[in-house]
Amino acid sequence: xTQFDIRDIMDQLPHRYPFLLIDRVIELDxxxxxxxxxxNVTVNEPQFTGHFPGVPIMPGVLIIEAxxxxxxxxxxxxxxxxxxxxxxLFYFAGIDKARFKRVVQPGDQLVIEGKFIxxxxxxxxxxxxxxxxxxxxxxxxxxxxxxxVPATAKESSAx
Numbered sequence: 720x721t722q723f724d725i726r727d728i729m730d731q732l733p734h735r736y737p738f739l740l741i742d743r744v745i746e747l748d749x750x751x752x753x754x755x756x757x758x759n760v761t762v763n764e765p766q767f768t769g770h771f772p773g774v775p776i777m778p779g780v781l782i783i784e785a786x787x788x789x790x791x792x793x794x795x796x797x798x799x800x801x802x803x804x805x806x807x808l809f810y811f812a813g814i815d816k817a818r819f820k821r822v823v824q825p826g827d828q829l830v831i832e833g834k835f836i837x838x839x840x841x842x843x844x845x846x847x848x849x850x851x852x853x854x855x856x857x858x859x860x861x862x863x864x865x866x867x868v869p870a871t872a873k874e875s876s877a878x
Contacts (some may be wrong), residue, residue, distance in 0.1 A: 720747065722747070723747065724793070725742070740758055740788055741769065742758055753845065754834075756831045757780050758849075762775060763825075766840070784811075786857065789831040789846040790847055790863065793833065794835070797835060810863060814861055816859055819856070821854060827851045833847045842864055843862065843864075
C-alpha cells in the first residue's frame with residue numbers, strides 16, 4: 720500500500736488552495752484501483768463564511784469534489800507505464816447516484832474511499848464514499864475522462 724502526504728498529493732494533482740480538498744492518502748492500491756484519503760474539515764476554510772453564518776456546514780458540492788480528487792489519485796496510479804503523470808489530467812465528467820446522508824461540519828474528518836469500477840466509452844467510473852466517524856456522509860458514482868495537459872497550459876504554468 721502506498722501513502723501520500725500533502726506534498727505528494729500536490730505533486731499528483733493540479734489543485735491548490737482553496738480548492739485542494741484532500742490532505743492525505745492513507746491507502747493506495749493501484750492494481751485494485753482502490754484509494755482512501757483524508758480531508759480534515761476546519762472552520763478556517765473560506766466557504767464557511769457564507770455557508771452558513773453561525774452554522775458552518777460543508778457544501779455538498781465540495782464533498783463531491785473531495786471524492787473526485789481522491790478518485791483522481793487512483794486514476795493517475797492506473798495509467799500505463801510510460802505515460803507522463805505530471806502532464807495528465809482527469810476531468811470530472813459525470814456523477815450518478817449521489818446521496819447525502821449527514822451534515823459535515825468543522826472538526827469532522829472525512830475518510831474518503833474511491834474504487835475503480837470499470838471503463839466505458841473512454842471514461843473511468845468510480846464508486847466513492849465519504850464517511851465521518853464511520854458513518855456515511857456522502858456516496859456517489861463518479862466518472863472522469865483522461866486528457867493530457869494542453870501545451871498552452873504547460874507553457875503558462877512554466878512562467
